[in-house]
Amino acid sequence: MWKWLHPYAKPERSYQLCQTLLPWFAVLGGLSLFVGTMWGLAFAPADYQQGDAFRIIYIHVPSAILSKSLYCTMAIAAFVGLVWQVKTAFMAMVAVAPVGAMVTFVSLITGAAWGKPMWGTWWEWDARMTSQLILLFLFVGVMSLYKSFEDAQQGGKAAGVMAMVGIINLPIIHYSVEWWNSLHQGATILKMGKPSMAPDMLWPLLLCIVSWVLVSSAIFLLRLQNEIVRREIKRPWVVELALQNSKQQAPNNMSTDRG
Amino acid sequence: MSPIIALFKRDLILAYHNRAELMQPMMFFMLVISLFPLAVGPNAATLKIIGPGVIWVAAILSSLLGLERLFRDDFQDGSLEQMILSTTPLPAIALVKVATHWLTSILPLICLSPLLAVFLHLNEAMYWALLVTLLLGTPLLSLIGAIAVALTVGLNRGGVLLALLLVPIFIPLLIFATSAVDAAAMELPYTAQLAFIAAMLLFAFALAPFAIAYALKVSQN
Amino acid sequence: MHFASMNEFVAMGGYGLYVWLSFGLGLLSVAILWLSSWSTKKRLFKQVLREQVRQQRIQQAKQQPVKP
Numbered sequence: 001m002w003k004w005l006h007p008y009a010k011p012e013r014s015y016q017l018c019q020t021l022l023p024w025f026a027v028l029g030g031l032s033l034f035v036g037t038m039w040g041l042a043f044a045p046a047d048y049q050q051g052d053a054f055r056i057i058y059i060h061v062p063s064a065i066l067s068k069s070l071y072c073t074m075a076i077a078a079f080v081g082l083v084w085q086v087k088t089a090f091m092a093m094v095a096v097a098p099v100g101a102m103v104t105f106v107s108l109i110t111g112a113a114w115g116k117p118m119w120g121t122w123w124e125w126d127a128r129m130t131s132q133l134i135l136l137f138l139f140v141g142v143m144s145l146y147k148s149f150e151d152a153q154q155g156g157k158a159a160g161v162m163a164m165v166g167i168i169n170l171p172i173i174h175y176s177v178e179w180w181n182s183l184h185q186g187a188t189i190l191k192m193g194k195p196s197m198a199p200d201m202l203w204p205l206l207l208c209i210v211s212w213v214l215v216s217s218a219i220f221l222l223r224l225q226n227e228i229v230r231r232e233i234k235r236p237w238v239v240e241l242a243l244q245n246s247k248q249q250a251p252n253n254m255s256t257d258r259g
Numbered sequence: 260m261s262p263i264i265a266l267f268k269r270d271l272i273l274a275y276h277n278r279a280e281l282m283q284p285m286m287f288f289m290l291v292i293s294l295f296p297l298a299v300g301p302n303a304a305t306l307k308i309i310g311p312g313v314i315w316v317a318a319i320l321s322s323l324l325g326l327e328r329l330f331r332d333d334f335q336d337g338s339l340e341q342m343i344l345s346t347t348p349l350p351a352i353a354l355v356k357v358a359t360h361w362l363t364s365i366l367p368l369i370c371l372s373p374l375l376a377v378f379l380h381l382n383e384a385m386y387w388a389l390l391v392t393l394l395l396g397t398p399l400l401s402l403i404g405a406i407a408v409a410l411t412v413g414l415n416r417g418g419v420l421l422a423l424l425l426v427p428i429f430i431p432l433l434i435f436a437t438s439a440v441d442a443a444a445m446e447l448p449y450t451a452q453l454a455f456i457a458a459m460l461l462f463a464f465a466l467a468p469f470a471i472a473y474a475l476k477v478s479q480n
Numbered sequence: 481m482h483f484a485s486m487n488e489f490v491a492m493g494g495y496g497l498y499v500w501l502s503f504g505l506g507l508l509s510v511a512i513l514w515l516s517s518w519s520t521k522k523r524l525f526k527q528v529l530r531e532q533v534r535q536q537r538i539q540q541a542k543q544q545p546v547k548p
Binding site: 082134137138140141144145148149151154157158161162164165166168169172173176177179180 | 403406407410411413414420423424426427428430431434435438455459466470473474477478480
């Protein structure tokens with residue numbers, strides 16, 4: 001397997017791979033996001049307790065699931081980079097972080113908008129929301145650490161160390177927050193019990209989860225390409241690629257540009 | 260003389276020469292805590308409720324202030340590079356530096372804590388709980404903080420960045436420490452909280468020196 | 481279709497504000513991140529081209545003998 005994987009450690013090959021995958025992820029992701037969201041919003045039956053407010057689930061749950069798994073993805077990429085010194089792994093880590101931060105942010109605001117009609121408050125210091133907020137801080141920390149280095153290689157390694165520290169801490173944070181929550185307030189929060197969902201509601205939810213995975217992978221691939229180009233900006237293959245791109249888009253642009 | 264002991268002595272002497280700078284986090288700690296009674300009113304009952312939290316938040320903030328100078332001087336005058344190149348294992352060096360830093364800039368804060376407990380009207384049981392959590396928790400602050408300091412030492416302005424990186428990671432410590440003091444206030448046992456903090460401390464003690472060493476190498480490039 | 485009319489769909493059984501707020505902001509954030517990543521890609525390629533043109537100009541200037 002290593003033999004098959006190894007060429008992709010080369011930035012140029014990874015760029016090409018991203019280029020082939022990107023349209024698929026983007027088109028399928030956009031399409032399924034549209035279909036899933038419309039299905040959930042307009043066609044799924046309303047919940048008998050929460051009425052139509054429950055439809056927020058079709059954006060809240062996918063983003064909440066993705067937020068933690070994207071942090072894990074980032075930490076795995078950091079681990080691969082730190083242990084095997086794979087440059088592309090650091091680039092992948094840097095590319096995942098903003099996507100993860102965005103998804104965490106979405107899960108927070110949708111959670112707040114769901115909390116207002118259901119619990120009567122925009123923000124409740126309940127365990128899941130609090131640990132989600134901390135997760136957002138962790139993402140932002142990794143991103144800003146990377147941004148503050150001028151040298152991308154060094155910044156990538158530093159951010160990688162921080163991502164590893166974060167992933168070790170994540171379970172500790174999660175359980176401590178849960179424990180803190182049960183100490184400070186009784187079980188006043190309306191627990192969203194998990195009765196088995198009706199298939200009519202479940203199918204659009206599954207489609208939404210898949211579509212969020214696809215869309216964030218598409219954004220990740222795009223950002224990974226940017227990261228590769230940014231680091232290899234002086235290499236001949238990047239220059240060639242840029243020339244090809246400009247020829248495809250505007251065949252006579254170059255001649256006027258030179259004037 | 261073993262290089263580790265030599266380094267320990269050197270750092271202590273350097274810290275003694277820099278007394279004025281060491282005083283700054285301490286003054287900050289005092290000031291932040293004396294701001295709270297002014298802000299929320301001098302009511303003893305309120306102060307007693309928020310007291311442990313205030314002291315812990317102030318301790319985290321002022322330790323962040325003090326941490327910045329952990330590797331800074333050594334980085335700027337090049338002795339850090341010498342340490343990385345030397346035959347003494349870098350994790351051991353890192354551990355010694357963290358230990359001296361804790362002794363010189365965090366221990367004074369802890370010595371100051373009885374005074375602050377009086378300020379915030381903590382009773383005796385609460386004060387003992389606070390002292391134990393501070394003694395167990397602040398080495399953890401220093402150990403984990405040193406990783407981030409080692410990463411940001413080469414950057415010109417690391418102050419705010421350091422807070423951004425470290426505060427989320429210190430949250431579990433803050434939760435366990437303040438809940439231990441709260442438990443003491445209600446005359447409940449708080450060994451569970453202490454055990455959690457001690458477990459985190461031991462864990463950090465085992466892993467952090469290696470992370471600090473790697474981070475220093477990254478910073479030194 | 482669960483809703484009888486367009487008005488009902490917008491009202492969301494009285495929860496319209498919250499539902500549309502969360503879907504609006506959520507999809508907006510996705511769109512913003514996608515567009516900003518896309519424009520970064522464009523900008524990087526432009527930067528490469530500009531650098532290339534500049535290099536060529538430097539090359540030409542070097543080849544031409546300096547006129548007195």
